[in-house]
Amino acid sequence: MYISIQDVCFSYPNSEGYALDQFSIDIEKGEVISILGRSGSGKSTVLRLLAGLENPTRGSFTIQEEVMFDQKAFLQPEKRGIGMVFQDYALFPHMSVSENILFGLFNMKKADKKKRLQEVLELVELQEFSNRYPHQLSGGQQQRVAIARAIAPNPHLILLDEPFSNLDAELQVKIRKDLRFILKKANITSIFVTHDENDAHALADRIVKLKDGSIELIGQPCDLLRNHTSTNVAGEITLQAKEFVKV
Amino acid sequence: MANVNSWTVLAGIIIILLFLPNLTIISGIFTPSNENWEHMKEFVLTTYIKNSFILIGFTAVLTIIIGLSLAWMIARYQFPFHRFLKWALILPLSIPPFIGAYTYHGIVSYTGVVQTTLREHFGLELNPVYFDIMNLPGAIFIYTIFLYPYVYTITRVFLSQQSASLIESARVLGKGPWQVFFQVVIPVSRVSIIGGASLVVLEVLNDYGVVKYYGIQTFSTAIFQTWFGLGDIDSAIKLAASLMGIVIIILMVEKLLRGRRQYSYSTTKVRPLPRIQLKGAKAFFASVYCFVILSLGFFIPVLQLVDWLILTFGKIPMDEFLIYVKNSVLVAGISATCIVVFALIVGNFGRLVHGKFAKLLPKLTILGYSIPGAVIAVAVVTAFIALDRFLAPLYQVLGANSTLVLSVSLVMLITAYIIRFFAIGYNSIEAGYDKIGTDFRDASRSLGVGLTKTFFKVDVPMMKGAIISVFILVFIDILKEIPLTLILRPFNFDTLSTKAFQYASDEKIMEASQASLLIVCLSAIAIIIFNKFLDKEPK
Numbered sequence: 001m002y003i004s005i006q007d008v009c010f011s012y013p014n015s016e017g018y019a020l021d022q023f024s025i026d027i028e029k030g031e032v033i034s035i036l037g038r039s040g041s042g043k044s045t046v047l048r049l050l051a052g053l054e055n056p057t058r059g060s061f062t063i064q065e066e067v068m069f070d071q072k073a074f075l076q077p078e079k080r081g082i083g084m085v086f087q088d089y090a091l092f093p094h095m096s097v098s099e100n101i102l103f104g105l106f107n108m109k110k111a112d113k114k115k116r117l118q119e120v121l122e123l124v125e126l127q128e129f130s131n132r133y134p135h136q137l138s139g140g141q142q143q144r145v146a147i148a149r150a151i152a153p154n155p156h157l158i159l160l161d162e163p164f165s166n167l168d169a170e171l172q173v174k175i176r177k178d179l180r181f182i183l184k185k186a187n188i189t190s191i192f193v194t195h196d197e198n199d200a201h202a203l204a205d206r207i208v209k210l211k212d213g214s215i216e217l218i219g220q221p222c223d224l225l226r227n228h229t230s231t232n233v234a235g236e237i238t239l240q241a242k243e244f245v246k247v
Numbered sequence: 248m249a250n251v252n253s254w255t256v257l258a259g260i261i262i263i264l265l266f267l268p269n270l271t272i273i274s275g276i277f278t279p280s281n282e283n284w285e286h287m288k289e290f291v292l293t294t295y296i297k298n299s300f301i302l303i304g305f306t307a308v309l310t311i312i313i314g315l316s317l318a319w320m321i322a323r324y325q326f327p328f329h330r331f332l333k334w335a336l337i338l339p340l341s342i343p344p345f346i347g348a349y350t351y352h353g354i355v356s357y358t359g360v361v362q363t364t365l366r367e368h369f370g371l372e373l374n375p376v377y378f379d380i381m382n383l384p385g386a387i388f389i390y391t392i393f394l395y396p397y398v399y400t401i402t403r404v405f406l407s408q409q410s411a412s413l414i415e416s417a418r419v420l421g422k423g424p425w426q427v428f429f430q431v432v433i434p435v436s437r438v439s440i441i442g443g444a445s446l447v448v449l450e451v452l453n454d455y456g457v458v459k460y461y462g463i464q465t466f467s468t469a470i471f472q473t474w475f476g477l478g479d480i481d482s483a484i485k486l487a488a489s490l491m492g493i494v495i496i497i498l499m500v501e502k503l504l505r506g507r508r509q510y511s512y513s514t515t516k517v518r519p520l521p522r523i524q525l526k527g528a529k530a531f532f533a534s535v536y537c538f539v540i541l542s543l544g545f546f547i548p549v550l551q552l553v554d555w556l557i558l559t560f561g562k563i564p565m566d567e568f569l570i571y572v573k574n575s576v577l578v579a580g581i582s583a584t585c586i587v588v589f590a591l592i593v594g595n596f597g598r599l600v601h602g603k604f605a606k607l608l609p610k611l612t613i614l615g616y617s618i619p620g621a622v623i624a625v626a627v628v629t630a631f632i633a634l635d636r637f638l639a640p641l642y643q644v645l646g647a648n649s650t651l652v653l654s655v656s657l658v659m660l661i662t663a664y665i666i667r668f669f670a671i672g673y674n675s676i677e678a679g680y681d682k683i684g685t686d687f688r689d690a691s692r693s694l695g696v697g698l699t700k701t702f703f704k705v706d707v708p709m710m711k712g713a714i715i716s717v718f719i720l721v722f723i724d725i726l727k728e729i730p731l732t733l734i735l736r737p738f739n740f741d742t743l744s745t746k747a748f749q750y751a752s753d754e755k756i757m758e759a760s761q762a763s764l765l766i767v768c769l770s771a772i773a774i775i776i777f778n779k780f781l782d783k784e785p786k
Contacts, residue, residue, distance in 0.1 A: 013601055053689050077692035084693035090686040094708045103704070104694030153695055 002189060003027040003157060008059030010042075010049055020045050021213045023059070027191075032183055034204030035193040042213040043193040047159045050191065051084050052077035063156045083150030083158040087165055089142050091134040097121075097145050098130040104153040120148040123182055140171050147179065151186055158183070160192035164199055176202050254698065258596030258609070261589045265612040265666050271626040275484030283473065284482040291464065292489070299465045299493065301383055302390065302458075303448045309391040310447045313540060314398025315440055319432060320537065322406035323414075325522045326530040332537045333403075334774060339544030340396040340720075341770030343727035343744065345456025346763045347393045348386070349751050350548040352460070353555075355380055360551070381461040390451050392544040397450070398443035400720070401675060404712055405439040405682070406432065407520050414520065437504065438681060442674045445501045449670060452490060453620065455730055456748065466490040470622065471730075480625065487622045498610065549767060555760035563761055568743075572765060575742040578657060578732075579725035582664040583718045589665065590672035590717060591710075594680050595702060598688075609677075612669055620667060620730035627663045627735065628654065660735040664725050671724060672717045679713030680706075723770045743769075 003026065010020040020042045027033055037043040048054045050061060052068070052075060060070035068075050068082075083104075091100050098117055105113045121127045124144040134142055143163065150158050163179065164172045180203050183190050194200050200207050201221040209217040209224070217224060280288075320326075321333050342350075355361050355378040362378060365371040380388065414427055422430060433440070455467045466486055474483040525533055597609045631654035635642075639650045653659060687709065691701040707714070729748050736745065743762045750759035 051689070051693050053692070076697070077689070078695045078697045081695065082693060084690065086686050086690055088686065090690035092687060092690075092705060092709070103691065104696065106696070149690075149694065159693075 001026040002029040002031075002064060004060075004062045005050070006060045008046075008049060008061065009057045010045055010054060011057055017213075018057070019213050020049070023215060025208060025215075025218065027189060029189055030184070030187045031189055032180065032203060032205045033191045034200035034207045035191060035210055036195070036197060036200040036207055037193075037210035038195055041210040043195075043210050044161055045213075046210075047084070047161055047191065047193055050157070051082055051159055052080050081153070081156045083153065083155035085143070085146045085150050085158065085160040085163060087161045087163075089134075089146040091142060091145055091149070093134055096131050096133055097126065097137070100134070100145060101149045101152050104149065116152055120152045123151070123186065124148045124178075139167050140175055143167065143175060144178070147182060151182070151188060156189065158188050158190045160190060162194055163192055164194070164196065172199075179203065254592065254596050254599055258593045261593055262608055262612050264662075265589075265669055267626070267630060271484070271622075271629070273488065275481065276488045278481050278484075280485065281479065281481060283477055283479045284485050287469070287473075287482065287486070291469070294464050295466050295469050295486075296489075296493075298383065298463055299452060299490075302386060302463075302465065303451050303497075305387045306390040306394065306451050307444045307448050309387065310395040310398050311440060311444050313391065313395040314443060315402055315433070315436075317395075317399050317537060317540065318403035318406055318436075319428060320533055322403050322520055323522060324525050324533060326525040326533040328534055328537070329522075332534070332541065335541055335545070336537060337396045337400055337774050338541065338771060339393050340400075340723055341767045341774060342393055342545065342548055343456065343729075343747075343763075343766065344389050344393045344454060345460060345729070345751065346552075346747060346759070346766070347548055348389045348457040348460050349756050349759070350551050350763075351380055351385075351389060353756055354547070354551050360554075383463060386457050386461050386463055389457055390447070390454070392540075394447045394450055395540070395544070397446045397720070398440060400716060401443040401678065402436050402439045404716060405436050405678070408682075408712065438678055441501055441504050442678050445497065446671060446674060448497055449494065452494065455620070460751075466493075484622065502610075549764070552760040552764050552767070555757040556764055559757045559760065562758060568761065568765065571741055571743045571746055571762065572769070574740060575726055575744070575766075575769065578661060578664065578742065579722045582661050582668070582725050583721040585661065585665050586669055586672040586721050587676075587714055587718050589669065590676040591702075591707070591714070593673060594676040595706065597677065598680055598685065599698070609673065612673060620663075620728065620734075623663050623667055624731055624734040627659055627666070631659045631662075655737055657737060657740070660732065660737070663731045663735050664728065667728070667731060668721050668724055671720050675713050675717045675720070676710070679710045682713075683709050719773050719776075722773055726766050726770060 005026070006024050008020060008023040009018050011018045023042075023046060025033070035043045035046055045054065049056050050068070055074060056069060058071065061068040062070075063081075067073050068080055092103065095103065098121075101117055101120060102113055105116055108116065117130075118127070121130055124147060126141060126144055126148065129137060129141060129145075134145070137145065147158075147160075160179075164175060167175055176199065192199075192203065201224075204221060206218065206220055207224055208215055317336055321329065321336065353359050357375055357378075359378075362373070362375070365373060379385070414431055452465075453467060455471060457463075458465045458468050459471070466489065470483045470486045470490075473479050473486060593609045593612060597606060600606065632651070635651050635654050638653070642650060642652055649655075683706070687705050688698075688701055691705045692698070696704065726742075727744055729744055732742055732745050733748070736742070743766045747759045747762035747766065750756070750762070
């Protein structure tokens, strides 16, 4: 299995009970996983744990057999090779688009860096914006820079925290499409968290439903749709899911 | 967790070094009390407490009113002389309060310019009591008018760099300028306001020059009297411990006020606040208000000092003065650099660690600011003599003639400055860290960049404004510092402030003007550089 996450538990200091309880999932290479849940369900905690920004109480996490954390080891975030796109993008305001993207490519040779920069700029269709600064870009463009920056070092896994929450509705539909296209074209394994069922159904290969820190359901979007009680919403989602399955 | 550990070790060493003098004071509490202390406790301690609280209370309120109103006007509105006023309003910080105190006393005294003009040009012979400022209200006026820039600077930087969307969304939600100010600006800038005001309060509690000159009994004057007048260091330390108690209460109140409301950008997209053009009477009154404050805090005392300088020029040789300038810049520059570096390290440690105890550790270091300079001096001298004794065999190997090396060097004075002024650096750096939040750091780490490299490539560039503010604030404060420099300077080492203080204490007020004006000039140059850096909008 490409990625294996087993029995991960986490609790915040000074709080009783687990914010995340026995979270387990195996993920194939290139798969797009969506973690769906209401706020406070523990979905962002999953991302922070996988990125190495929080220490788990117990459990294990491996990528291609390499241990990210288990009972004995804890690999620092910078050693994991996991990219992350933050909810509000966290683009460094003192760096241009190209400087932001080049930031994580410090191990490459100069010529390789240049080539990789062009590749990812092309992938996100922002070639002509390379010298702009984050505040000179629209919300959608900023998001694409954040994705390009996270993808550039060729991470094993990319994590996206509520990738559409800062975008307007019209843009959301377009960006969903773009994002799935980018992720699939780059064949990057990804996990994104969202509270929006439409996002999850439209973008993901598999959906993990979280409730109060525990997994409630795991399945493909169409499997979960069968369990969906609201036919109207399900109908709308089906249409969108079909549209994106074509991509 | 190798990176976290190296930050922890570094921060731990700094915290221990900065906290050591506090231990001297704490241990002093447990020494048996003597007759002097019993007498003070019975008769005068209440007066010290009452006077100190009146001074800090009124000064805090007035500096917040003036500092915040100026910060908001400059950050939000455009009016005549805006560009000049933006940096000039920091200038009062370049005048040490004790120089301001004797200058204002000179201005309103019987032979001063105000009463002389009234008598000679208007034939008015008013009761001199009306012009007496050597009392509590007078001291509050002096502190307010020379210390408000602490609140102004920190709050203005915060307001002009904070996400403009908060203010704009309030406007869109139907709030007028006043409602925006009271319902949005004050709450979101509370951390900066309280940070600035707490610096003012600590500065007032530690001041010696103004209260000594105006004859007001406070903890500072009492500590000096007890130490130098009665020769009773034990009682002086007990007084310092009481003062520390007050400071701990103030710090706890500060924590309470801002602890639960730590604001960082809810979005990491930083956009400068656009300014609104004022017109007509509003523009006129905005300019007048700023100029009145600036005149009281800078132009009036400086004009008086220039007048005195003209009357006394040439009495002190210029080459002698150039040495004082060099000495002042040297010690202030080295100390301010060390404070910036240490504050960044300890502040970053505070961000990296979890748990209440670990978060409290950095706060311990700023207690140094609560201890009067003279008491820090005793603690530092004691520590350095012990260190010299310990290192004596090494000195012999290196062929030194004396067993006292460090304790007669500038290292001791600089160490004392760092302990004394660390709070200024730490508070502003911590506010800067609060403001940028942790998303940028986490983003950098997720891109494979370690904590230390992230610190230099992300945190430091994003904190440039705060770092420069800290450097300038500390630099200016050290230029003006008196008791530590007087006691700990190496033999024959004079700075501008020690010279100015010596002349003023000897009632040679006019002769003090030359050194005082040089302090003001150096500080003013530093402020102009400061303004140049802060003025650079994000690219």
